[in-house]
Amino acid sequence: QSVLAQSPSASGTPGQRVTISCSGGSSNIGSNTVDWYQHLPGTAPKLLIYSDVQRPSGVPDRFSGSKSGTSASLAISGLQSGDEAEYYCAAWDDNLKGYVFGTGTKVTVL
């Protein structure tokens, strides 16, 4: 089990806004920045958000990140069928001295 906990699933209809949460602790989210990835099984993950709120070039502004205390969130607005994927948060953990991924959230577009 990861030290970064995510809800197993989230869903929405096209056009809706979906929010995914990532809960950690003082040794990871509380003291280090959070990154978010989109992943389809068998393919390379894609970086969506880094340093809590930054979007790499080419990532639509429909994706946004936020952080408060020891929790972080990824919001997807204007949900599209192509957004169906697994989403992972990740952060450095000072106790584990490693980069840890969250448990993952599967997003379904209804």
Next chain:
Amino acid sequence: QVQLVQSGNEVRKPGASVKVSCEASGYTFGIFGISWVRQAPGQGLEWMGRISVDNGDTKYAQKFQDKVSLTTDISTSTAYMELRSLRSDDTALYFCAREIFSGSLALDHWGQGTLVTVSS
């Protein structure tokens, strides 16, 4: 454009070792660190470790401290991940990935993945 191209799929017996390569192009190899991440069947993403290409400094996840060696060859812009004492639960898709900037573990470019199957 930035590309990371990994070596082909591998099959090994338990107890053996495997070495996966990751050839980078489209950027100055020595500037960015490289991490390795794996995904076992039905499991999530798992970070294994990273290497600073400029000085060879490595950091390994605790689980992989005695099992993985990360190296690079700047002359060929290639990173390597060697996994030893393979077990069936090492069967996974292994990815190399480039760190977005120095000091960050955020991974902005990824290889296509190498499937390592461990089976007797």
